[in-house]
Amino acid sequence: MTQVSTPPFAPPALSVQDIEALNDLYRRGTPENTIRAYERDLVYITAWKQLRFDEPLVWPERHECALRFVLDHSRDLSEAKDGAREVAEALIAQRLRRALTCPAPSTLNRRIASWQAFHRMKNLDSPFDAPLLKQARAKARRAAARPAKPKSRNPITRPILEQLLATCRGTIRDCRDRAILMLGWASGGRRRSEIAALMVEDISLKDFAKTGIVWISLVETKTTARGSTPRLVLKGRAAQALVHWLEISGIKDGPLFRPISKADRLLKRRMTPDAIYQIVKRRLRLAGLPEDFASPHGIRSGFLTQAALDGAPIQAAMRLSLHRSVAQAQRYYDDVDIAENPATDLLG
Structure with missing residues (x-):
C-alpha cells in the first residue's frame, strides 16, 4: 500500500481584494484602544530591530531576534556596556523609550503580544511560541516581579x-x-x-x-x-x-x-x-x-x-x-x- 504524505500547511494565497477585506475586518473587529496599542508597539519593535540588527522586520521573525528582544528588555541597562544600552539610548532619543531601567513586565508582555498578533494576522507561527522563548519569558517575569502599583494614587470615594x-x-x-x-x-x-x-x-x-x-x-x-x-x-x-x-x-x-x-x-x-x-x-x-x-x-x-x-x-x-x-x-x-x-x- 502506497504511503501518501500530507503536504505541509501553507498560508492561503489571497487576492488584493481579499487582503483589503481582511484588513477592514480586523479594523472593525478590534477595539480602538487595541489598534492604537498595536500601532505604537509596531513602531517600537521596528525601530528596535533596525537599531539592534540593522535589519527590517521579517515574517516570520527569526528566533534569535525574538530571544534578543526578551533579553534586552529583561534587565536594567543603566550599568550595561554593550549594544543593548546603545540601542536603548537611541530609542530614548527618539522618545520611544523612557529610561534605561528595566521596563515593567506588563510593557514587555504587551509588546510581545502585539508581535504575536501580527504573526497571526499573517497566518504565521510566532517565534515566541518556541519552548526556549517561553521559558525565557517565564524567567524574565519572575526576575522582574515587583509589587503591583495601584493605577490611581487614591480612590475617588x-x-x-x-x-x-x-x-x-x-x-x-x-x-x-x-x-x-x-x-x-x-x-x-x-x-x-x-x-x-x-x-x-x-x-x-x-x-x-x-x-x-x-x-x-x-x-x-x-x-x-x-x-x-x-x-x-x-x-x-x-x-x-x-x-x-x-x-x-x-x-x-x-x-x-x-x-x-x-x-x-x-x-x-x-x-x-x-x-x-x-x-x-x-x-x-x-x-x-x-x-x-x-x-x-x-x-x-x-x-x-x-x-x-x-x-x-x-x-x-x-x-x-x-x-x-x-x-x-x-x-x-x-x-x-x-x-x-x-x-x-x-x-x-
Whole structure:
C-alpha cells in the first residue's frame, strides 16, 4: 500500500481584494484602544530591530531576534556596556523609550503580544511560541516581579467625588463634567475609554419619567465582548445629571460627551480618553486637591471601595463594575477590611 504524505500547511494565497477585506475586518473587529496599542508597539519593535540588527522586520521573525528582544528588555541597562544600552539610548532619543531601567513586565508582555498578533494576522507561527522563548519569558517575569502599583494614587470615594462635583456650578462645561463624573462613578466605575466611547444611542430614557432610571448599553468593555455587555442602570442624582446634560447640550445623536471650545461652543466630535483624564485633573485642582491625588481609574477603584465601606456584597458591586475576577475586585474590599478590622485596635 502506497504511503501518501500530507503536504505541509501553507498560508492561503489571497487576492488584493481579499487582503483589503481582511484588513477592514480586523479594523472593525478590534477595539480602538487595541489598534492604537498595536500601532505604537509596531513602531517600537521596528525601530528596535533596525537599531539592534540593522535589519527590517521579517515574517516570520527569526528566533534569535525574538530571544534578543526578551533579553534586552529583561534587565536594567543603566550599568550595561554593550549594544543593548546603545540601542536603548537611541530609542530614548527618539522618545520611544523612557529610561534605561528595566521596563515593567506588563510593557514587555504587551509588546510581545502585539508581535504575536501580527504573526497571526499573517497566518504565521510566532517565534515566541518556541519552548526556549517561553521559558525565557517565564524567567524574565519572575526576575522582574515587583509589587503591583495601584493605577490611581487614591480612590475617588463618595466624599472625594462630592468635592469634585461641588466645583461644577453652572456653565455648559460644568454640566458636562458633572454628568461624566456621576455617570462614570455611579454606573460601576467606568473606564475613561468606555465613557469617551458612549453614544447618545447607547442611552435609554424610556423609564426615566416613571422610575427615574436611565439604562446604559456599552458596546464592549475590557472584560466583555462586543454585543455581550449587560445593560447598566443609572439612578437618582446621576441619572438626573445625565438627562440635564442632554437637555442643556441639545445633543440628539452621535457622541454623548464632546469637547467644548474656549468660547464655550460644543464641538461635534467625541472626546478622547485623555480628555477624561484632563477633566479629573482639573476638578481635583479646583477642589483644592493635588492633581496627582487620583487618576481616572480612581473613579473605578473609588466605586468599589465605597461599595465595601457601605457593606454592599461584592457580587452586587461586580454586576456594575463588570469585573470578571472576584479576586481582582476583592482587593478593594480587602483594603477596606484591613483598616476596619477590630484586630488592628488591640493595642488601643
